Amino acid sequence: xxxxxxxxxxxxxxxxxxxxxxxxxxxxxxxxxxxxxxxxxxxxxxxxxxxxxxxxxxxxxxxxxxxxxxxxxxxxxxxxxxxxxxxxxxxxxxxxxxxxxxxxxxxxxxxxxxxxxxxxxxxxxxxxxxxx
Amino acid sequence: xxxxxxxxxxxxxxxxxxxxxxxxxxxxxxxxxxxxxxxxxxxxxxxxxxxxxxxxxxxxxxxxxxxxxxxxxxxxxxxxxxxxxxxxxxxxxxxxxxxxxxxxxxxxxxxxxxxxxxxxxxxxxxxxxxxx
Numbered sequence: 001x002x003x004x005x006x007x008x009x010x011x012x013x014x015x016x017x018x019x020x021x022x023x024x025x026x027x028x029x030x031x032x033x034x035x036x037x038x039x040x041x042x043x044x045x046x047x048x049x050x051x052x053x054x055x056x057x058x059x060x061x062x063x064x065x066x067x068x069x070x071x072x073x074x075x076x077x078x079x080x081x082x083x084x085x086x087x088x089x090x091x092x093x094x095x096x097x098x099x100x101x102x103x104x105x106x107x108x109x110x111x112x113x114x115x116x117x118x119x120x121x122x123x124x125x126x127x128x129x130x131x132x
Numbered sequence: 133x134x135x136x137x138x139x140x141x142x143x144x145x146x147x148x149x150x151x152x153x154x155x156x157x158x159x160x161x162x163x164x165x166x167x168x169x170x171x172x173x174x175x176x177x178x179x180x181x182x183x184x185x186x187x188x189x190x191x192x193x194x195x196x197x198x199x200x201x202x203x204x205x206x207x208x209x210x211x212x213x214x215x216x217x218x219x220x221x222x223x224x225x226x227x228x229x230x231x232x233x234x235x236x237x238x239x240x241x242x243x244x245x246x247x248x249x250x251x252x253x254x255x256x257x258x259x260x261x262x263x264x
Contacts, residue, residue: 011209015217035220037192037240040172042218060169066216077143084198085147086174088167108169108240 018044018066022104024132029124031107031115032132041129043107050098052124054117061089061109068103072096150176150198154236156264161256163239163247164264173261175239182230184256186249193221193241200235204228 021034021044029051031043047070063072069082072089073096081087089095111129116122153166153176161183163175179202195204201214204221205228213219221227243261248254 009208011206013206013209013211013219015211015213015219017217019216035194035218037194037220038223038242040240042194062167062169062174074143074145076141077145079145079147081147084151085149086167087145087147088169091170108172110170 018104018106021132022046022067028102029115030126030130032130034132036111039111040108041111041113043109044132045105045107046102047097047099047105048102051096052116052119052122053094053096054119054122055092055094056089056109056113056117057092059110059113060091061107061113063087063089063097064106064108066104066106068099068101068105070097070099070103070105073098150236150238153264154178154199160234161247162258162262164262166264168243171243172240173243173245175241177237177239178234179229179231179237180234183228184248184251184254185226185228186251186254187224187226188221188241188245188249189224191242191245192223193239193245195219195221195229196238196240198236198238200231200233202229202231202235202237205230 016034028046028048031045033041033043035042064086065081065083067083072079075094079087114120116125148166160178160180163177165173165175167174196218197213197215199215204211207226211219246252248257
């Protein structure tokens with residue numbers, strides 16, 4: 001007797017879980033890439049305290065707050081962004097992010113953007129394209 | 133006596149609040165633009181029930197679930213994405229999103245992407261570049 005077994009394989013794809021990713025690191029101000037669309041990257045970071053003034057002359061930069069509340073200072077003003085909110089810093093606009101307590105954020109921007117912008121040798125400058 | 137008043141104006145910039153945006157509409161499967169970086173758009177949508185099979189040949193598409201749980205079927209598998217998770221559907225991959233109950237999602241993709249992909253005249257096809 002010939003038994004024909006047809007096996008249909010359904011792949012279970014895995015989503016990217018933000019909490020699981022945040023649990024994998026504890027350092028501040030060091031954005032880690034978690035995903036890409038085309039040549040744009042999704043990076044997450046824990047931040048606390050004050051960052052430096054810097055600019056990304058070549059690109060807008062999106063900040064989404066996933067946990068906590070952050071502040072971004074501009075030369076002419078300020079924005080407070082809390083969990084469930086986002087803000088886009090336009091290209092060329094000088095800005096200084098900070099967070100009184102630890103916050104968890106996601107950045108969306110083109111591949112290759114340096115976290116400290118034109119200040120490529122600041123103490124805060126972090127290696128690019130680090131994936132977790 | 134001369135009194136000199138120096139007035140320093142500090143602008144309070146407003147973040148984009150996802151809940152406030154979702155409160156402004158109730159229709160399903162009609163992505164609304166809430167922000168842009170360069171030529172990429174952030175769109176939010178309420179979804180419920182089953183969408184149609186479609187493809188975006190020209191671009192990857194990021195799904196972030198802000199509330200609820202959604203499912204995306206592929207010809208060879210499936211992914212479940214819940215609040216606090218994201219998934220990127222690669223360019224050219226046929227997919228069919230669905231959500232048993234109402235979910236709130238954010239899409240990130242280049243400006244000009246049609247929600248039903250190559251099916252530009254489906255009942256689900258929605259006007260592009262609608263901002264809220």
